[in-house]
Amino acid sequence: MSAGSALALGGCAGLGATGARYDASSLSVDSTLLVATTRKPVNGARAKPWFGPERATSMTVARAKLVAPDESRLSLASVGLGSWRLDRIDATADAADLATQAGGGDVLIYVHGFKQTFETAVLDGAYLSDAIKFRGRTMVFAWPSKAGLFDYAYDRDSAMWSRDDFERVLSALVSAPSAGRVHIVAHSMGTMLTLESLRQLYARYGDTVTGKIGAVVFAAPDIDMDVFSSAIQRIGPLAGKITVIASTNDRALALSGQLAGGMIRVGAAEKAAIARLGVRVVDASQEGWGIINHDLFLSNAEVQQVIRRSIDGTAA
Numbered sequence: 010m011s012a013g014s015a016l017a018l019g020g021c022a023g024l025g026a027t028g029a030r031y032d033a034s035s036l037s038v039d040s041t042l043l044v045a046t047t048r049k050p051v052n053g054a055r056a057k058p059w060f061g062p063e064r065a066t067s068m069t070v071a072r073a074k075l076v077a078p079d080e081s082r083l084s085l086a087s088v089g090l091g092s093w094r095l096d097r098i099d100a101t102a103d104a105a106d107l108a109t110q111a112g113g114g115d116v117l118i119y120v121h122g123f124k125q126t127f128e129t130a131v132l133d134g135a136y137l138s139d140a141i142k143f144r145g146r147t148m149v150f151a152w153p154s155k156a157g158l159f160d161y162a163y164d165r166d167s168a169m170w171s172r173d174d175f176e177r178v179l180s181a182l183v184s185a186p187s188a189g190r191v192h193i194v195a196h197s198m199g200t201m202l203t204l205e206s207l208r209q210l211y212a213r214y215g216d217t218v219t220g221k222i223g224a225v226v227f228a229a230p231d232i233d234m235d236v237f238s239s240a241i242q243r244i245g246p247l248a249g250k251i252t253v254i255a256s257t258n259d260r261a262l263a264l265s266g267q268l269a270g271g272m273i274r275v276g277a278a279e280k281a282a283i284a285r286l287g288v289r290v291v292d293a294s295q296e297g298w299g300i301i302n303h304d305l306f307l308s309n310a311e312v313q314q315v316i317r318r319s320i321d322g323t324a325a
Contacts, residue, residue: 034142040075043148045178047171054098060127062155068174072099073131093135108185115145115189122197123164126156141317168202175206183221190223192320200230204240211244224319225250228306229276231265237275238286251288252319291315
């Protein structure tokens with residue numbers, strides 16, 4: 010593999026630049042988010058790295074206690090260099106108690122992509138939630154990733170292996186009478202897992218689940234166009250909840266397509282081709298300034314506003 014190809018498949022890690030704070034997110038008040046993970050705990054998840062790349066025999070539900078960036082005038086965060094930190098993990102209960110843990114309001118679930126550690130997935134979820142000023146409970150679904158450049162096949166299989174547990178998470182949240190809406194932001198390889206779990210959820214509940222699912226944002230989806238089209242046809246009105254953020258100059262997805270036998274990934278396809286499938290599409294090709302353009306939902310304020318408007322239900 011060439012150096013350029015290796016860089017293009019550098020993964021989905023990395024926190025975006027800190028932007029101005031126009032209003033407060035829930036995380037800025039209570040810096041705790043929920044975690045559901047199919048990763049195997051390391052040393053009882055009592056210290057870093059908490060959860061490793063191996064697949065667990067059962068899903069863990071926990072609370073991640075974070076340390077927010079210091080927003081004082083002399084802090085690194087004040088000049089865009091601060092970041093969230095993961096302080097500790099507190100195991101809670103199983104998926105059946107998720108609705109109680111969520112507190113009855115809206116929930117934002119972040120599903121990470123390829124080449125992520127548990128910690129980077131949690132911190133990216135925290136950064137995204139704070140950046141879009143989400144005012145409900147934030148949750149991260151962390152599936153087993155080896156976080157290695159050449160472990161694409163393992164990560165892809167691990168994502169699909171986790172689909173039943175993610176459906177359990179969604180089912181627990183949407184079936185609670187007092188629960189709010191569930192919003193999902195899935196990145197890269199995480200979109201394949203999310204779409205499959207939504208297909209299973211719709212097969213279980215049918216149209217009755219429609220009102221419980223809010224915005225579903227697929228950021229740079231690493232999924233075959235044919236597979237995506239087939240799944241979209243199986244989720245009924247949930248397809249109308251989906252917004253795809255695509256970029257034809259996404260270098261990571263270009264390499265992913267090569268690894269997949271030349272099949273174009275949805276996140277790198279032309280806007281018109283995706284729109285024909287009946288979902289909303291935002292072309293972010295002009296928003297990126299880097300050479301990879303795979304993490305625009307973390308680094309670009311305009312893309313973050315797309316996510317915010319989708320959740321608010323004000324998307325154009």
